[in-house]
Amino acid sequence: MSNTVIITDTSCDLPEEVVNKLPVIRLKMSVSLKDNPGDDISYLDIKEFYDKMRRGEIIPVTSQVPVNVFMTCFEELRKEGKKGIVLGLSSKLTGSYQAALVAKETTKADHVKVLDTKCASLGTGLVVYKAAQMAEEGRDFDEISREIEFYAHHMEHIFTVDDLEFLKRGGRISGAQAFIGGLLNIKPILHMVDGAIFPLEKVRGRKNVVKRMVEIAAERGKNLENQLIGISHGDNEELALELADAMKREFNVKQIMISWIGPVIGSHSGPGTVALFFQNA
Structure with missing residues (x-):
C-alpha cells in the first residue's frame, strides 16, 4: 500500500461499505432547507428524503466543502506523512474544487494534488474507487494522479x-x-x-x-x-x-x-x- 490517500466529498455516491474498506477521506457537503439554511437534513434516511421531496415537504439546498475543512484535512495528512489526491464533484457544479485550490495554496500543501474530475454522483465515485484501488496496490502518487485524470475525463x-x-x-x-x-x-x-x-x-x-x-x-x-x-x-x-x-x-x-x-x-x-x-x- 502506498502513502497516498484519496480525498473526496459526499456527492460521490459510493456505497458506505465500499468507502470504509479503502484509503478514502470523504468530506461533507452540507444539505439543508432552502428556507432555513442552518437546518442540516443530511441525517434523513435516504428513502425518507426522497419521499419528502415528492410530497413537496422539503426544498433542499447544498453547500460546498468549506476551505477550512480542506485545510484541516491537508494539515492532518502532512502530520501523518501522507499525500492526498482530491477527487470531488465537477467544478461546473460546485465551488468545492476552488475551495480545495485555495486551501492547498494557503497551507502550502505540496503533498496534495487537486484534480477537477468533471464528474458527478457515482461517476465521481468510480473515479475515487479506481484511484483508491491503485493506492492500495502501492502505485506511485504521480502515477495515480496521471492515470486517474485520464480515467475521470473519459x-x-x-x-x-x-x-x-x-x-x-x-x-x-x-x-x-x-x-x-x-x-x-x-x-x-x-x-x-x-x-x-x-x-x-x-x-x-x-x-x-x-x-x-x-x-x-x-x-x-x-x-x-x-x-x-x-x-x-x-x-x-x-x-x-x-x-x-x-x-x-x-x-x-x-x-x-x-x-x-x-x-x-x-x-x-x-x-x-x-x-x-x-x-x-
Whole structure:
C-alpha cells in the first residue's frame, strides 16, 4: 500500500461499505432547507428524503466543502506523512474544487494534488474507487494522479430524471430546457459535457429510456464487457435494475456497481433519477 490517500466529498455516491474498506477521506457537503439554511437534513434516511421531496415537504439546498475543512484535512495528512489526491464533484457544479485550490495554496500543501474530475454522483465515485484501488496496490502518487485524470475525463454520464424542475431550481439547467420534460410522458435523457449538464434527447416512456440509454452506451462505450459499470438512482431501484439487466444482456458486462444517489446530488436531480456511468476510451 502506498502513502497516498484519496480525498473526496459526499456527492460521490459510493456505497458506505465500499468507502470504509479503502484509503478514502470523504468530506461533507452540507444539505439543508432552502428556507432555513442552518437546518442540516443530511441525517434523513435516504428513502425518507426522497419521499419528502415528492410530497413537496422539503426544498433542499447544498453547500460546498468549506476551505477550512480542506485545510484541516491537508494539515492532518502532512502530520501523518501522507499525500492526498482530491477527487470531488465537477467544478461546473460546485465551488468545492476552488475551495480545495485555495486551501492547498494557503497551507502550502505540496503533498496534495487537486484534480477537477468533471464528474458527478457515482461517476465521481468510480473515479475515487479506481484511484483508491491503485493506492492500495502501492502505485506511485504521480502515477495515480496521471492515470486517474485520464480515467475521470473519459467517464460518460448518461441519465434520466422524472422532473427537470429540480435541475432548473438548482440552476443546473435553464428554464427553457426544463420545459421539455413534463410533456406527454416525455422522458429526457441528459449527459455531462466537460463537467456540465446538458439535455441530450427526448424519448417517450420508461421502456424506451432504458433501450436508448443502452444504445448510447453502445455508441460511446469502449470495451464495456471488461469495465466496472456504475448505475445510481434516486429511489428508482426497479428502473436501475432493468438498466443493469439490459447492460448485461447487450454487452456481457460482468461488474456493475449500483448505488443510491445521495442527498447532495439528489437535491438537484430529484426523485426517480437513474444514471449510467462508463468509460468512452
